[in-house]
Amino acid sequence: QVTLRESGPAPVKSTETLTLTCSVSGFSLNTDGMCVSWLRRTPGKALQWLAVIDYKDKKFYNPSLQTRLSIAKDASRSQVVLTLTDMDPIDAGTYFCARTMGYCAGGVWPPLDYWGQGIPVIVS
Amino acid sequence: SSELTQDPDVSVVLGQTVRITCQGDSLRKFRASWYQLKPGQAPILVLYGKNVRPSGIPDRFSGSTSGNTGSLTITAAQAEDEADYFCSSRDGSGKELGLLGGGTRVSVL
Numbered sequence: 001q002v003t004l005r006e007s008g009p010a011p012v013k014s015t016e017t018l019t020l021t022c023s024v025s026g027f028s029l030n031t032d033g034m035c036v037s038w039l040r041r042t043p044g045k046a047l048q049w050l051a052v053i054d055y056k057d058k059k060f061y062n063p064s065l066q067t068r069l070s071i072a073k074d075a076s077r078s079q080v081v082l083t084l085t086d087m088d089p090i091d092a093g094t095y096f097c098a099r100t101m102g103y104c105a106g107g108v109w110p111p112l113d114y115w116g117q118g119i120p121v122i123v124s
Numbered sequence: 125s126s127e128l129t130q131d132p133d134v135s136v137v138l139g140q141t142v143r144i145t146c147q148g149d150s151l152r153k154f155r156a157s158w159y160q161l162k163p164g165q166a167p168i169l170v171l172y173g174k175n176v177r178p179s180g181i182p183d184r185f186s187g188s189t190s191g192n193t194g195s196l197t198i199t200a201a202q203a204e205d206e207a208d209y210f211c212s213s214r215d216g217s218g219k220e221l222g223l224l225g226g227g228t229r230v231s232v233l
Contacts, residue, residue: 041161047159107222108223110172112169113169117165
């Protein structure tokens, strides 16, 4: 059974760095073609793709946030970690991790077939 | 242009049919995928490709494309279909990154 679960801190303060972890099970992060993305949904209700890491550790970022984002994986622990620096209240929302397979540079395509339930992020 | 546009809100009477649309030039080349989002739950992929439903998705969900518009149709909508729906697709302008629509809130009355 494929599952993804996000975890992270309670409120984060403005200007601090947000670190979120996506713990996966039911598949390997090293499987050929595997990609894990992070997305968020902000109070304005828009869904925004943030970053992806592929099975070879190749990384792609949303150009509008690229300077603040970093994504990494630890396949031995089945975890993908996202960091977002210089947090601002507009960064508050729900953050999701999700997986796709085949082509990772597309972000939201191929379709994201499994998602975590998301983690709320509050910026104080 | 490289964007997908959705109506913010639609409503449907329980048991009736509702169509959720997604407009964008990329849909002239590529089919939309559709996600269902409910508060506190993992988003679900409900449709992709040429009207393909992932395992477990009821057949009351169907998709179609006409010109630059992709549609997700819910036939005989149920109370549990009340959710936000987002479309996505590959970018038809040659950019690598895919596109996400702004989302549609579906209310079942």
